[in-house]
Amino acid sequence: MSGAGKSTVLDALEDMGWDCVDNLPTALLDQFVHGEREARQPLPVAVGMDVRSRGFDPFDLPALLRSIKDVKPEILYLDCAGAELVRRYDETRRRHPLAPDRPPEDGIARERDLTAPLRQMADAVIDTTDLSPAELREELLRRYGGDVDQPVLTVASFGFARGISRSADLVFDMRFVANPHWIDELRPLTGKDQAVRDYVAEDPAWPETIDRIEALLIGLIPRYWAAGKSYLTVAFGCTGGRHRSVAAAVEMAERLRGAGFSPNVRHRDLLSQPSDTIEGSPASSGARESAEAGE
Template identity: 55%
Template sequence: MTASRPRNILLVTGMSGAGKSTVLRTLEDLGWEVVDNLPLLLLDRLLATALPEGSDFDDRPLALGIGARTRGFDPERIVRRIKRLRDDHGHDIGTLFLDCASVELERRYSETRRRHPLSLDRPASDGIAREREMLAPIRQWANRLLDTTRMSANELAQEIRTSFSGPGLGEPTLSILSFGFARGLPRSADLVLDMRFLRNPHWIADLRPGTGLDEPVAAYVRDDVAYGESIDAIERLLRLLIPRYRAEGKSYVTIAFGCTGGRHRSVHVAEAMAARLRDAGFSPTVMHRDLGSAPQDSLEGAPVAMVQNQ
């Protein structure tokens, strides 16, 4: 058996509940080879095994998930092994440490009703404190530190796509997002398009309980005199820009359509634009951030648009 060629390896570790599973799933979607909770006794054997000659995966980077659940987990030994693998075999090994505030970790464990792996018969806070102390050596060694305290799973996945995608790793992912300005700008957006110039269905009593997914609401939005020309112009813009993002190596593009509450105009336009882009050969995924929020007059402002368009 020929010796294994040097590989690009990323160790993914950190606090339990900080998002390791999300990171590994995202890396796998990007084309990485992913192994989670491999017993450390088998790590050397895995890295010493040569891939079949001519394999299509010769250059695939490898992500190894390790943590408190990993058999034989010992942070100080892991650091020594990383140094040896890098120095003796030439592997390019990075370490991503996922951190998170203890209070947020307690909240996540409380919401999911999962038990912390280091405190199966005690409060989660005890296990979190014990794990933080245990992981101190590998946290200090890690060359990448990511704090997920204020990140949703989607935001964490996008951060990983941005940081760890590369040539030949995954096709660009196009997302169309609707949102409400009243609830803040989406952090993940590459382009933000404001749909508040369209008349607002919120101020029509029969339409207020509905959403942009409902045909009566959609028809009301489409009947705005500015709708057709503006949507055509936005489509032309996106058809110009998306291939340019792809050419520049951007692996994840999020286009956000906003209205005041995020339930009517932005939802319809996001769905309509996604359909147009699919017809143009793109494959967008549609997400509606604020679709489930309750209608609220105080968020929508004065019904000026309704008066002007009637």
């Protein structure tokens, strides 16, 4: 999708040593790739394309890539929510390539329909809606900075109040656990702090829940790898994304490392400000101090 971060991706890959080119006409693709393969020190190649690229056809592109001999192509599709794309176009004051004289929403809708077949055939999809340029670079470094054949496992946290994680394959809702936000001394802390981790661990439901999720993931992750999935994101959500989900993601990452996996950890909403409005009421959040006061 135009505006989803193609330039950022190409810049990041170039910094990793890739040979990158943007908006290459499709008629020159085979010549460009083979020219690089004949170089003294062949480099991995990244070609950026969107609806502005000459000859771009989302139906024909996969077949064109497969026709290039002696290479292993991968299609990475960059997606982004429409509202965020509108915000980016408004911020940069650029016009959408498919709607030069109309609102950007029209061009975004048209482009989403046009590129839908390519998204379905893509080997990997990155949704950049909630990613800053720095976070997008980190994601690319994890995927392409080393051995690209090694499956990538990410354990993430997020807050439902700020939108569900768009990149998650598996989501676990931790909002049933007592909320540290309503404890004055814990509110400014996060789930990475030991005091918060100790607090949520005292919830009667926490130990059994974490044990069951661990057992489930240890059994499922190898099955995803065996099915050919190269990227798997396991996300934990709570209301604000600062306490319970973070604590769960940190603990699960530790347990998975102990089981022989090498997960990355990403906390989407960790740096957001505490908010009583977002967290709701202590009664609805299941805070233990409310129950204890009732006793």
